[in-house]
Amino acid sequence: MTIVTTGTAAPQAAPAGKGAGPLLRAWRERRRISQLELALRADSSARHISFIETGRSRPSEEMVLRLAEHLDVPVRERNALLLAAGYAPRFPETPLDDPALDALRTGMERLITGYEPYPALVVDAVYNVLAANRGIMMLMEGVPGELLQPPLNVMRLTLHPRGLAPRIRNLREWRGHLLAQMERQIALHRSEPLRALYEEVAAYPVPEAAPGEEPAEPVPYFALPLQVEHAGRTLSFISSISTFNTPMDVTVAELAIETLLPADPATVKYLQAYVS
Numbered sequence: 001m002t003i004v005t006t007g008t009a010a011p012q013a014a015p016a017g018k019g020a021g022p023l024l025r026a027w028r029e030r031r032r033i034s035q036l037e038l039a040l041r042a043d044s045s046a047r048h049i050s051f052i053e054t055g056r057s058r059p060s061e062e063m064v065l066r067l068a069e070h071l072d073v074p075v076r077e078r079n080a081l082l083l084a085a086g087y088a089p090r091f092p093e094t095p096l097d098d099p100a101l102d103a104l105r106t107g108m109e110r111l112i113t114g115y116e117p118y119p120a121l122v123v124d125a126v127y128n129v130l131a132a133n134r135g136i137m138m139l140m141e142g143v144p145g146e147l148l149q150p151p152l153n154v155m156r157l158t159l160h161p162r163g164l165a166p167r168i169r170n171l172r173e174w175r176g177h178l179l180a181q182m183e184r185q186i187a188l189h190r191s192e193p194l195r196a197l198y199e200e201v202a203a204y205p206v207p208e209a210a211p212g213e214e215p216a217e218p219v220p221y222f223a224l225p226l227q228v229e230h231a232g233r234t235l236s237f238i239s240s241i242s243t244f245n246t247p248m249d250v251t252v253a254e255l256a257i258e259t260l261l262p263a264d265p266a267t268v269k270y271l272q273a274y275v276s
Contacts, residue, residue: 020064020085025053027071030187041070061087074189075253093250096130101251108257115259117275119237125254126193127155134275135260139164139228154258155182159201166207169227169234175206177224225263233270236263 028038028049035053036046044063051057052067059067064085068078079089094100112120112133119135129152140148140157147156147163157163159175168174182198185191225236237260247253262268 019055020059020081021053021055023081023084024059024064024067024071027068027073027077028053030190031071033071038067038070042066059085061085061090065090072188075247076250077190079250091248091250091253094252096251104252108255111257112259117271118262119260121154121258123154123256123258125189125191126197127153129154129157130255135271138271138275139230141230142167153197155197155201159204161205161207164228165204167229169229170225171206173224174226226260230270233266235267235270237261237267238263 028035033041034046035049038044039046039049042049042063043066048057049067052059052063061082064081064087065078068081073081075091076093079091082089096105108122108131112122112131115135116133117135119133119139121132121136122130124130143157143164144162147160155178158168158178159165165171165175179198179202182194182201186195186198223238225238227234227236229235240259240261242257242259244252244255262271
């Protein structure tokens with residue numbers, strides 16, 4: 001298992017007018033926070049917030065960062081706010097293969113390798129696969145080669161009618177979960193590449209069940225499972241996604257580690273016997 005770079009375009013913030021004021025107003029409205037509430041959180045005044053948003057007052061660099069923090073603006077877009085206000089970006093964007101991130105790469109590799117035989121992978125902000133362990137590669141068996149060409153994208157691999165989709169027993173429920181997850185991220189990050197990916201995968205036709213195939217029996221899982229067929233067996237997983245706390249680098253802020261936890265004893269037994 002090796003960490004790889006994808007070479008794809010990074011997510012970009014959608015423009016919301018000239019200057020930092022309109023951008024801050026757009027983020028405040030997106031978060032459904034009033035000027036008064038934001039002012040109280042940022043130890044300012046509603047009048048000052050109004051002046052910043054209308055361009056009557058130029059915010060200090062400290063104020064831009066403070067407002068961005070209280071508006072939960074992603075790291076990449078905080079740089080955009082700083083640039084719009086006339087300041088230099090504060091957060092670097094270090095390539096994942098840079099020696100400065102050696103410790104990070106090594107740690108992620110150890111984490112997902114140590115999770116075997118259960119599936120785990122690392123993705124970027126647009127779900128391109130940066131690393132995957134043997135559990136993930138097992139699930140990818142049988143996927144056509146053209147879908148495995150880099151950059152691998154976990155949403156395409158999962159929802160494409162020639163990808164994993166025909167083998168997902170609860171495809172409609174899992175597809176709805178993935179699309180809703182992407183919608184929430186689009187609302188948070190305002191990423192045009194992510195929106196384009198969403199529109200692509202949402203338009204994929206949903207494969208019909210094979211003739212005579214019975215729907216999976218309802219099981220009282222504690223979370224929605226991914227039920228996927230492999231070699232005639234139905235495996236059940238619960239997905240967990242981890243990100244880094246308080247990242248100070250754009251690349252690190254946009255990394256996510258997804259682990260698939262076996263949801264029943266049969267899946268545990270099967271994986272332990274298969275991935276060894």
